[in-house]
Amino acid sequence: MNPTNYGGSMNPTIRPASMDDLDGVVASTAALFAEDAGERDPLRNPNWPEQHGTQWCRELLSNPNALVLVAVAGAGVGGHLVGNLYDPSDMWTVARAELVSMYVRPELRGQGVGGQLVDSFAEWARSRGAASLQVTAYAANAAALALYQSRGFAPLSITLTADAGEPPTPTNHG
Known part of the structure; x- marks a missing residue:
């Protein structure tokens, strides 16, 4: 995978991470967790x-x-992407890849960095035989949903959640 240079004031470059990037990837992951939480x-x-x-x-x-x-x-990591490749199995008939984690610092957003990360993930997955790509995003993260949809991702399933506190009182409709 060739590094990709971007225009803009910070000229971000997308490349595979190395152990030298460990602290930056951890910091980027921490920023994602802080934002999501x-x-x-x-x-x-x-x-x-x-x-x-x-x-x-x-x-x-x-x-x-x-x-x-x-x-x-x-001089630093301005964002990250983590993906995993899964081989076919008794349950899954094809190889598939999951985009597990992605974050771009706010000051780099809107410069195409997220799109280039997703495109690089898709290229990597396809080159390894993945027939399906998947990503999970929070329904409240409209920007992430728009980015993923612009790259060909579409809803396949919906996860519904409920507070496990007191169960709702059934209503009588008849």
């Missing part, structure tokens, strides 16, 4: 990257079925 999912543990991120990223970087990309801007 703060805006989209109060059940998300914003401290997970601090507690487990370094080990998780080390394992990803050594996994031949994982992709870790970084968007480098200036």
Whole structure:
């Protein structure tokens, strides 16, 4: 995968991550968790990257079925993407790839960085025989949904959630 340069004030470059990027990928993951926990999912543990991120990223970087990309801007990591490839199995008839995690710093958004990360993921997955690409995004994250849909992703299933507190009282409709 060739690095891709972007226009704009920070000229981000997309490239595969290396162990030298470990701290930057963990920091980018922490920023994603902080944003999701703060805006989209109060059940998300914003401290997970601090507690487990370094080990998780080390394992990803050594996994031949994982992709870790970084968007480098200036001297640091301005965003990341993590993807996994899954072989066909008794349950799944084709190889498939999942975009597991993606984050772009707010100051780099709107410059095409997210789209280039997704495009690089799709190229990587297809080159390894994936017949299906999937991503999960929060329904409240309209920008992410629009980005993924602009790259050919479409809803296949919907996850519904409910507070596990007191069950609702059934209503009588008749």
